[in-house]
Structures are given as structure tokens and as C-alpha cells.
Amino acid sequence: MINPETLNPHLAELDPDFLYHLGLDTSMDLKNMFGDVKYVCMGGSPDRAESFAKKAADELGITMPDGGVVKPIGKTERFSLYKVGNVISASHGMGMPSMLILLHEVAKLLEYAGCRDVKFIRIGTSGGVGVEPGTVVVAEEGVNAKLKPEFEQVELGETYKYPTTLDRQLAREILDVKGDIRAQIGKTMGTDDFYEGQGRLDGALKPRYTVADKMAFLHKAYGTGVRNIEMESAAFAAFCARAGIPGAVVCTTLLNRLNGDQVTSTPAELAQFSDNAQRLVLQYIKAERKKKPA
Numbered sequence: 001m002i003n004p005e006t007l008n009p010h011l012a013e014l015d016p017d018f019l020y021h022l023g024l025d026t027s028m029d030l031k032n033m034f035g036d037v038k039y040v041c042m043g044g045s046p047d048r049a050e051s052f053a054k055k056a057a058d059e060l061g062i063t064m065p066d067g068g069v070v071k072p073i074g075k076t077e078r079f080s081l082y083k084v085g086n087v088i089s090a091s092h093g094m095g096m097p098s099m100l101i102l103l104h105e106v107a108k109l110l111e112y113a114g115c116r117d118v119k120f121i122r123i124g125t126s127g128g129v130g131v132e133p134g135t136v137v138v139a140e141e142g143v144n145a146k147l148k149p150e151f152e153q154v155e156l157g158e159t160y161k162y163p164t165t166l167d168r169q170l171a172r173e174i175l176d177v178k179g180d181i182r183a184q185i186g187k188t189m190g191t192d193d194f195y196e197g198q199g200r201l202d203g204a205l206k207p208r209y210t211v212a213d214k215m216a217f218l219h220k221a222y223g224t225g226v227r228n229i230e231m232e233s234a235a236f237a238a239f240c241a242r243a244g245i246p247g248a249v250v251c252t253t254l255l256n257r258l259n260g261d262q263v264t265s266t267p268a269e270l271a272q273f274s275d276n277a278q279r280l281v282l283q284y285i286k287a288e289r290k291k292k293p294a
């Protein structure tokens, strides 16, 4: 699962390893519970993780045990994790720190379960840059809030940079099955904040920048190929690249940031936007399962 060259050698000393935030540990029969997993689909919200799991069961024709009910596995205090056939649907919370905890624990879980050829796909929401709301952006690359293709992490007081390259072939394969869904390739920018970190002018505090500064930055971002902004892509891309796991970021856009900062769509419109990204990923998984039935 994890590239043997980057797999943490210290894990061999842990017996058991407690995957604390998932409420699972290596004294459990993880091979039996998770050994067949091929896709880990994740998004910020627990509600969306549940709705994706239900749609996956319907679309992939999987009958759940226990009377067909889709139920979370492990504890749900921090994250909600569902398994439907060979697909995991999990929530990761908002922002890179929360998501990295899920990524480390799910990657270890699947390593212990002996999984092979697993793909990680983030299905999220974002602010579009020069694209119509509801458009799904499949990321060709992650960039950080400085528009650089790197994720910066402070470890023991030192800053290290990890490349945010994504699997372009996987991105292309996902886009190829879009059918009637409005979707396109673009760079996705990951920031550490929704308000000032994304150059908004509707936060609680007086920003240091002007409307003109904001627009100049958004146009600059557009010029470098950025088509949407969210809060996880840089760390997600860096984690997958480092672990040797094919990763994709598939985010719907809730608004066009060139036209404003507020998310003004109705709940029904927002649900439709979110469904666009989920459907695209399910169409991809369905197409792959036809090629290699699980």
C-alpha cells in the first residue's frame, strides 16, 4: 500500500498500533474487515461521507449486511468512516491538519490490512476561480497559498517542503467519464483559512488588503492555471505523492470568486453542486469496476 521506501519503520515496534481517531487498532482483524479496499473517497463533512456511501451502495449495486443499512465503522467522534464493497467513504473535517490525521490513520489501516493498488480521492467543495458555480474541477496539481507546487510542514522547529504533484493519468481518467457533468481540469489551491487565507473581504476582521489587491491575486492565480481554492489539496497531494498512493482531488465549485466572496446558493443548489462531484467519482469507479470486476 505505502511505498516501502517511505513507510515508517517505527511502526514495526507497535503492537498494537492504536488508530486513535478512528477507534480501530491492530489487535482487530483488519485484513478481514478492510483487505479488499481499492478506493478511499474522502470529503470534509460527515453528512457527505454518509450520502456518498449510500450512493455508492446504490450505484455499484452493493447490498449491505445488517438489512442494507449503511453504518459507520469505528468511532465517529472525529471522523465518520463507511465501507461499501471495496470503497471507503470517510470525512476528514476542515483544513489540512484535520485531514492529515485521517490520511495517516487510513493509510496505516490499509497497510495493516494488506491492501494493494489503492487510490485516494478527495471529493470536496471549493470556491471557483473564473468557472461557473457547480463546475467540478479535477486537479492536475495542488498548489499552496503562495501558488507554489509544494506543501510546507514544520517538523521539530524546521520547515520542510514536499511536492504537491498529483497523478495526472488518474485525473484524466476521472475527467474522461464526465458525461453530462460540467467538469474540467485545473490547478487547485489549498489554503489554511476560508476567510483571509482565501483573500475574502467578508471575515470578521479588517483585512490588510484592498478589493483591488484581492482581484489582482485571483487573476494572477487564474493566470497560473488555478481554477479553484479549498483547504486541503496541498497536504493531500503531498501525502499521496510521498506515500506512493495515486491521489486525485475532485472538487465542486460553490461560487465564482471573481464575482464575490459569499456563498449565496440555495441548499438545493448546493446539494446539486456537491452531487456533481460525487457522481463523477462514482462514474469513474463504476467504469473501473467494469474493466476489473472486484
Ligand code: R2B
Pocket: 044, 093, 094, 095, 124, 125, 126, 194, 230, 231, 232
Ligand atoms: C472546502 O470547504 C470547507 C470550507 O468551507 C473546507 O474544508 C474546504 O476545503
Ligand code: URA
Pocket: 125, 126, 127, 128, 194, 198, 229, 230, 231, 254
Ligand atoms: N470551500 C472553500 O474552502 N472555499 C470556498 O470558497 C468554498 C468552499
